[in-house]
Amino acid sequence: MTTELFVQYLFAGITYGSIYAIVAIGFNIIYNTTGIINFAQGEFVMLGGMISISLLPFMPLPLAVALAVLITMVVGALIEIIFIRWLESPSVLRMIIITIGISILTREAALHVWGENIRALPYFVGNEITTIGVLGARISPQVLWVIGACGVMVVALHLFFKTTPVGREMRACAANRTAAILCGINPRNMVTLSFVLSAGMGALAGCVMSPITYTQYDIGTGLAIKGFTVAILGGLGNSGGAVAAGLLLGIIEAFSISVVPLAFKDAISIAILLIILFVRPHGIFGSAATARLKAF
Amino acid sequence: MNVNYKKGKFMKQMVSKVMMGAAALSLMLTPAAWAENIKVGAILAVTGPASFLGGPEARTLEMLVADINAKGGMNGKQVDLIIKDSAGNPEKAVSFAKQLIEEEKVLTIIGPSSSGETMQIKKIAEDGKTPLLSCAAAEVIVDPVASYVFKTPQKDSDAVKMIYKEMNKLGLVNVAVLADNTGFGKAGMEQLEKIAPEFGIKIVEKESYDTKDSDLTAPVAKIKANKDVQAIVNWSVAPAQSIVVKNIRQAGWNVPIFQSHGFGNIKFVEAAGAAAEGVIFPAGRLLIASDLPADNPQKGLLIQYKKNYEEKYKEGVSTFGGHAYDAFVILESAVKVGGNDRDKVRAAIEGLQNLPGTAGVFSFSAKDHNGLTIDAFQMMTVKDGKFVAYTGK
Numbered sequence: 155m156t157t158e159l160f161v162q163y164l165f166a167g168i169t170y171g172s173i174y175a176i177v178a179i180g181f182n183i184i185y186n187t188t189g190i191i192n193f194a195q196g197e198f199v200m201l202g203g204m205i206s207i208s209l210l211p212f213m214p215l216p217l218a219v220a221l222a223v224l225i226t227m228v229v230g231a232l233i234e235i236i237f238i239r240w241l242e243s244p245s246v247l248r249m250i251i252i253t254i255g256i257s258i259l260t261r262e263a264a265l266h267v268w269g270e271n272i273r274a275l276p277y278f279v280g281n282e283i284t285t286i287g288v289l290g291a292r293i294s295p296q297v298l299w300v301i302g303a304c305g306v307m308v309v310a311l312h313l314f315f316k317t318t319p320v321g322r323e324m325r326a327c328a329a330n331r332t333a334a335i336l337c338g339i340n341p342r343n344m345v346t347l348s349f350v351l352s353a354g355m356g357a358l359a360g361c362v363m364s365p366i367t368y369t370q371y372d373i374g375t376g377l378a379i380k381g382f383t384v385a386i387l388g389g390l391g392n393s394g395g396a397v398a399a400g401l402l403l404g405i406i407e408a409f410s411i412s413v414v415p416l417a418f419k420d421a422i423s424i425a426i427l428l429i430i431l432f433v434r435p436h437g438i439f440g441s442a443a444t445a446r447l448k449a450f
Numbered sequence: 451m452n453v454n455y456k457k458g459k460f461m462k463q464m465v466s467k468v469m470m471g472a473a474a475l476s477l478m479l480t481p482a483a484w485a486e487n488i489k490v491g492a493i494l495a496v497t498g499p500a501s502f503l504g505g506p507e508a509r510t511l512e513m514l515v516a517d518i519n520a521k522g523g524m525n526g527k528q529v530d531l532i533i534k535d536s537a538g539n540p541e542k543a544v545s546f547a548k549q550l551i552e553e554e555k556v557l558t559i560i561g562p563s564s565s566g567e568t569m570q571i572k573k574i575a576e577d578g579k580t581p582l583l584s585c586a587a588a589e590v591i592v593d594p595v596a597s598y599v600f601k602t603p604q605k606d607s608d609a610v611k612m613i614y615k616e617m618n619k620l621g622l623v624n625v626a627v628l629a630d631n632t633g634f635g636k637a638g639m640e641q642l643e644k645i646a647p648e649f650g651i652k653i654v655e656k657e658s659y660d661t662k663d664s665d666l667t668a669p670v671a672k673i674k675a676n677k678d679v680q681a682i683v684n685w686s687v688a689p690a691q692s693i694v695v696k697n698i699r700q701a702g703w704n705v706p707i708f709q710s711h712g713f714g715n716i717k718f719v720e721a722a723g724a725a726a727e728g729v730i731f732p733a734g735r736l737l738i739a740s741d742l743p744a745d746n747p748q749k750g751l752l753i754q755y756k757k758n759y760e761e762k763y764k765e766g767v768s769t770f771g772g773h774a775y776d777a778f779v780i781l782e783s784a785v786k787v788g789g790n791d792r793d794k795v796r797a798a799i800e801g802l803q804n805l806p807g808t809a810g811v812f813s814f815s816a817k818d819h820n821g822l823t824i825d826a827f828q829m830m831t832v833k834d835g836k837f838v839a840y841t842g843k
Contacts, residue, residue: 270501282700283700285699285700367664416668416669
């Protein structure tokens with residue numbers, strides 16, 4: 155394999171990988187505060203893309219993206235307040251069914267609002283055929299936007315959890331809900347906030363990837379499956395693990411094309427998910443001891 | 451006073467109950483009043499990955515049915531159109547086909563949109579003795595011929611021949627073939643491989659991708675690494691075909707790209723943006739209607755359809771909507787001869803000769819259930835974001 159081809163595969167892999175990682179981190183944020191998987195995570199990505207595309211005729215691109223992220227955050231908050239907040243200690247199964255329901259509802263609503271057509275934001279820099287050379291390989295500048303935006307989000311999120319009081323409160327709820335209540339933290343607000351955060355992250359990812367991958371009302375499901383695989387692979391609730399696992403899966407998918415036909419790409423990621431669930435259910439980067447203490 | 455008030459309320463309730471009953475009765479009665487109407491079923495992928503086909507098809511049929519009913523109907527009978535959204539799912543198509551044939555007792559079925567779905571219901575239409583006018587392109591739909599199954603898009607083998615002919619002219623021999631994994635993509639891949647030796651074309655790379663794939667940089671890199679590749683043939687009906695084109699240009703690769711007649715929706719061009727420039731593909735003449743010579747038998751109808759559709763739906767007309775248009779025109783002509791009877795309509799379709807449609811001029815026979823020849827195609831290309839006739843290098 156030539157260097158050029160290697161770099162080309164690598165960049166393709168990192169692009170898919172960072173999108174998977176963002177979706178997986180969205181899963182993790184909500185998982186940490188509620189203990190459930192929000193299967194509507196992919197829909198936040200779709201909403202971000204769709205809303206920014208609809209806003210674009212009325213305002214410049216950066217504003218449209220910012221507003222789309224804000225609106226999606228509000229949608230995330232509303233979803234939590236309407237469907238989740240009022241439940242008194244619901245079972246894991248019930249919560250999962252609810253999020254699957256929300257996912258279907260959002261998708262169908264999007265179908266009615268935006269129709270079945272594919273849409274896309276324009277390229278942030280240049281157009282469809284602009285390329286830049288990296289070590290002999292050619293890539294679209296938008297790829298750098300995707301990788302950059304995802305990187306910034308991961309770092310910002312890390313700082314938010316480590317340094318801000320609200321971030322610490324959220325971690326407290328994740329660590330021990332009862333103790334957090336005793337310290338005067340309202341865990342319900344933290345759950346709402348976790349939905350807002352993961353909605354915002356998903357929406358921003360949806361905006362930066364839209365020029366490359368297009369946005370359609372039903373892209374959420376596929377992303378959710380990949381994001382879920384990555385979240386499991388990295389260890390549920392472990393955001394650093396999600397980044398590593400996301401990049402790993404993306405790169406495996408990209409390089410797999412040189413060995414097996416393209417049609418097997420999804421089969422590979424699902425196979426990885428199954429193997430991990432059988433062999434290391436707590437993920438590559440998770441710890442078995444912590445996993446045993448969790449309800450799900 | 452109090453009693454009177456109560457009585458009044460009671461009366462009101464009585465009245466509303468009677469009204470509801472009457473409404474319910476009238477609902478029950480309506481079908482009887484419609485019994486004389488012509489029932490046309492349609493199974494179209496209005497949503498889902500094939501919605502690029504089914505969307506324009508459904509809108510075209512709705513427009514045509516509204517028009518014809520406003521003008522007094524087909525043969526003086528109003529047309530009832532029942533559109534079922536299969537979402538491109540063959541299993542749904544199968545159950546809708548059974549429902550339309552057995553319960554709704556439709557005169558004919560228009561659709562499905564995709565080749566995979568059509569192949570699943572070919573036998574159901576045949577057993578149910580209901581004419582099926584498919585809007586899908588794969589040749590297997592009408593070869594071997596099933597007596598009740600017709601299709602309106604051009605043959606994919608003819609599309610392949612058009613492309614290879616052009617490659618011969620340009621001196622291109624070694625080609626890479628990419629196709630999506632739908633019935634259309636698979637059938638196209640088979641035809642491309644089968645016909646290649648006839649034209650001295652060598653397929654040196656082949657890949658198939660999923661209709662839901664959102665980035666195909668990696669397979670493009672793989673094909674690009676093969677230095678023998680002189681041209682690409684990209685065979686798909688899904689939005690992913692635009693991504694292929696984009697990824698090829700983003701890889702800084704200026705290779706000639708040929709697409710199938712599945713590229714005939716201006717939205718694919720919009721989706722690929724600047725990358726679509728110079729893509730060469732065979733398609734029906736609908737896309738370049740206004741540039742046609744005045745003596746072309748299709749010109750009047752093409753311009754009329756394009757104008758009506760674009761005014762009504764505020765979106766560019768596509769060849770896919772055209773396939774539904776053709777199905778409806780064929781049905782209309784056949785009903786004039788055969789009336790509201792499945793068998794007579796079937797026989798009437800086989801007898802249709804020189805009927806201009808959007809895909810070409812149809813002449814059916816007992817052996818030819820497509821009715822189109824290679825002349826139905828014209829090579830086209832994309833210039834400044836618009837379809838124009840391809841005039842060679």
